[in-house]
Amino acid sequence: MGNNGLGSVLHMARAIAECHLLWLDVRPSLPYRLIINITNNCNSRCLTCGIWRDPGAQERLAEELTPAELSRLLANVPNLVWLTLGGGEPFLRRDLPEMAAVAAAHCPALTPLDLSTNGLLGKRVEEMTAAMLCGVAGIEQVTV
Numbered sequence: 001m002g003n004n005g006l007g008s009v010l011h012m013a014r015a016i017a018e019c020h021l022l023w024l025d026v027r028p029s030l031p032y033r034l035i036i037n038i039t040n041n042c043n044s045r046c047l048t049c050g051i052w053r054d055p056g057a058q059e060r061l062a063e064e065l066t067p068a069e070l071s072r073l074l075a076n077v078p079n080l081v082w083l084t085l086g087g088g089e090p091f092l093r094r095d096l097p098e099m100a101a102v103a104a105a106h107c108p109a110l111t112p113l114d115l116s117t118n119g120l121l122g123k124r125v126e127e128m129t130a131a132m133l134c135g136v137a138g139i140e141q142v143t144v
Contacts, residue, residue, distance in 0.1 A: 032081050036073075038065050038099060039087035044118045051088050067098045074106035081109045086116030091124050097131050104138030112141040119144075 040057040083103050090096055132139050
């Protein structure tokens with residue numbers, strides 16, 4: 001993706017699947033929870049999701065949110081305490097630990113980092129989660 005102002009912002013907005021503003025008795029600075037789909041790539045053919053039915057999904061893999069773009073996005077929401085990275089299957093991204101590091105750097109109160117997975121990549125999920133917990137400063141809890 002280019003760094004062309006409004007076009008870049010609009011493309012990032014498309015990568016954000018859902019942003020929940022949750023209200024509590026003690027209201028933190030909002031938003032404090034964000035759900036971002038970081039990939040359209042998926043290794044399953046779930047009937048409930050259907051992301052795999054999107055005919056242009058594979059072509060858009062090269063346009064997925066980069067760690068640098070995630071950094072620019074999260075710099076604008078430093079009060080996040082809950083971030084979900086989903087997709088498709090986020091564990092198919094080789095740079096997932098880097099994405100976690102970006103989240104930890106911009107969101108010091110982040111607990112947990114939630115990763116939405118279909119669970120079909122057991123060993124990879126286990127290894128990448130361990131790498132994030134052991135190797136990324138600021139990541140203390142990962143929910144899968």
